[in-house]
Amino acid sequence: MAFLSEELLSTIHSRAVKHDAENTFPFDDLEDLRAAGYLAAYVPTEFGGAGLSLEEIAAEQTRLAKAAPGTALGINMHQIIVGLGAYLVRKGNPRGELILRDAAAGELFGFGISEPGNDLVLFGSTSAADPDGEGGYSFTGTKIFNSLAPAWTKLLTFGRDDSGDDGVKSVFAILDRSAGGIEFKDDWDTLGMRATQSQTLLLKGVHAPEAQILTRTDPGPSADPVVFGIFAHFEILLAATYAGVGERAIEVAAEHVKTRMSVKNQTVYANDPDIRWRIATAALEMNAVGPQIRELARDVDNDVDRGGMWMPQLSAAKNSAAEASLRTVEQCLRACGGSSYYTKNELSRLYRDAVAGLFQPSDQESLHGAWAGAILGPVTD
Numbered sequence: 450m451a452f453l454s455e456e457l458l459s460t461i462h463s464r465a466v467k468h469d470a471e472n473t474f475p476f477d478d479l480e481d482l483r484a485a486g487y488l489a490a491y492v493p494t495e496f497g498g499a500g501l502s503l504e505e506i507a508a509e510q511t512r513l514a515k516a517a518p519g520t521a522l523g524i525n526m527h528q529i530i531v532g533l534g535a536y537l538v539r540k541g542n543p544r545g546e547l548i549l550r551d552a553a554a555g556e557l558f559g560f561g562i563s564e565p566g567n568d569l570v571l572f573g574s575t576s577a578a579d580p581d582g583e584g585g586y587s588f589t590g591t592k593i594f595n596s597l598a599p600a601w602t603k604l605l606t607f608g609r610d611d612s613g614d615d616g617v618k619s620v621f622a623i624l625d626r627s628a629g630g631i632e633f634k635d636d637w638d639t640l641g642m643r644a645t646q647s648q649t650l651l652l653k654g655v656h657a658p659e660a661q662i663l664t665r666t667d668p669g670p671s672a673d674p675v676v677f678g679i680f681a682h683f684e685i686l687l688a689a690t691y692a693g694v695g696e697r698a699i700e701v702a703a704e705h706v707k708t709r710m711s712v713k714n715q716t717v718y719a720n721d722p723d724i725r726w727r728i729a730t731a732a733l734e735m736n737a738v739g740p741q742i743r744e745l746a747r748d749v750d751n752d753v754d755r756g757g758m759w760m761p762q763l764s765a766a767k768n769s770a771a772e773a774s775l776r777t778v779e780q781c782l783r784a785c786g787g788s789s790y791y792t793k794n795e796l797s798r799l800y801r802d803a804v805a806g807l808f809q810p811s812d813q814e815s816l817h818g819a820w821a822g823a824i825l826g827p828v829t830d
Contacts, residue, residue, distance in 0.1 A: 452490050452501060452509050457481060458516040465517035468644040469798050472637070474599045475644045478520045479557070487524070489553045491531045493538075496546065497553030503532060503682070504746040507689035511742075514693025515700070518802040519644025521690050526560035526596045527552075529682040530605050536678035537663070539752065544663045547623065551603060559601030561592040561624075561650055562679070563810075570810045571607075571680060573668040576652065578608030578620035584659030586610065586620050587630075588652045594809075598633055598648035602626050605679070606652065610665065618665045621675050622657040630655040641801030670760055677759070681749050684763040684811070688742050688770035691806045695735045695774035698799045702728060702781035709786065724784050731780040734773040741766045761819040764811035771806025772813075778803045 461478050468475045482488065491506045492498020501509070506528055514521035531552045537545025552558065567575050576590020588608045595604075607621040624631070634649040664675040671677065706718040706728065718724045745766050748755065755762060778800045782789045789796040811819070 451512065452499065452505070453482075453485060453487065453512060457485055458512060461513070461520060462516040465519065465644070466793075466795070466798065468517075468519060469641075470792075472643045474597075474646040475517070475520045475523075476600065478517060478644075479524075479600055482520075482524060483555065488527060488555065488557060489531075491528050491535065492549050492553045493535055496549040498531075498549070502746070502750045503685065504743055504750060506532070507685055507742055507746050510686055510689040511693040511696065514690045515697040517644065518690065518694050518697075518799070519642045521693060522642050522687075522802075522805070523596045523645040523647075525686045525690050527558045527601075529560060529679065529686055530558040530603075532682035532686070533605070533675070533678040536682070536749070537674055540674040540678075542663070542674055544660075547661070556603050557597060557601045558623075559595060559597045559604040561595055561604045561606035561652075563592060563594045565591055565593050568815075569668070571676065571683075572619075572670055574607050574609045574619060576606075576608040578610040578622075579654075580610060580612055581656065584662065585657055586622060586662060587654045587656045588622065588624065589654050590652050592650040592652065594647045595633075595650040596645040596647040598637070598646050598650065604631075604650075605663075608652075609668075617668060619668045619676075620665050621663040621679075623661045623663065624652075624655050624657050625661075628655050628657070640804055641798070642805040680760060681745075681763055684767040685742060685746050685749065687806070687809060688738070688767045691767075691770040691774040691803065692735065692738045692742060694799055694803050695731070695738070695770075695777040698774075698778040698781040698796060698803075699728065699731050699735065701795050701799070702731070702784050705785045705789075718784070718786075727780045727784040731777040731784075734777045734780075738770045738773050741769060758823060761816070761823050764816045764819055767806075767809075767811060768813060768816050771803070771809070774806060775800075775803040 489498040490501045494500035534545040534548030564575050578586045578588055580586055604624040607619050610620050611617045630653040632651040637646050637648045666673040706724055709718045782796055
């Protein structure tokens with residue numbers, strides 16, 4: 450049974466064009482989703498939420514993305530962190546309870562991981578994490594693609610601690626927006642996914658006490674529950690979001706070609722074999738995406754051991770969804786003709802939104818490197 454009502458999704462869909470055109474944050478969507486209990490939908494029932502599984506929340510994110518990709522991608526970041534909280538609790542890390550109780554109480558989580566020019570992304574930070582001597586840390590650095598910037602109240606972030614005798618460590622923490630030392634740049638003016646308002650964020654010695662430190666771990670790909678929990682939820686829920694973009698493009702195109710007339714053939718384009726081939730090609734692209742997402746989500750839910758293939762397979766699912774979405778929208782644009790080139794056409798917006806998937810980790814270079822390493826081993830002299 451679906452969590453978000455069709456009526457709510459229809460309302461959110463009606464606003465998407467406005468937020469895209471005006472480059473504004475969808476505060477109205479956020480409040481409606483909050484009122485519907487969606488911010489706590491992924492919180493286990495014992496912590497005050499609706500108790501949806503990862504497979505279920507991924508399906509809801511696909512439905513939300515079909516209505517408004519920018520809204521879905523922004524809310525994605527909150528759901529990733531809630532999922533991390535649930536995963537940490539299952540793995541015996543009590544810091545996960547802090548995330549879950551905050552989400553149930555109405556807090557909105559932002560995602561402050563990416564940094565300018567840092568292609569290590571989750572696996573190493575250029576920001577500083579300075580210990581306070583009491584188990585807490587202060588964070589200084591620049592974070593980019595900070596979705597939900599106008600609205601989040603809590604931020605997941607990390608930094609580099611090289612002060613100890615045990616070598617460089619990555620320190621992950623939850624920051625409070627009210628902690629001070631947080632500055633935003635109003636610089637989100639992008640090709641697509643404009644409603645996310647993923648502004649650049651400056652951290653200027655923002656302090657997190659010991660109770661808000663999630664882990665201190667070695668940089669790099671890791672079995673640390675915080676690192677893996679972030680990576681798994683990020684890749685699966687991004688894949689689910691881009692699946693929604695592709696699926697919606699097919700719906701728009703199918704509706705359009707049933708009424709678009711061909712002067713040459715004196716019938717609607719839906720009867721043209723070449724157009725039918727294009728729409729079918731688009732549908733086949735997206736048909737292969739859903740099973741990957743569902744299988745991976747179920748395996749995370751059930752703590753299945755995939756050994757060293759977990760991260761490569763998670764990366765593959767995100768890349769498959771993002772690339773399939775972009776190819777699908779392109780096929781739909783071709784099928785619908787020149788009218789889809791106008792900005793008022795939904796396919797135009799979906800195309801711009803789909804392009805964002807090219808830039809979000811894991812990118813194709815990282816993906817192919819991981820798979821080459823898994824299959825061929827390290828490069829030899």
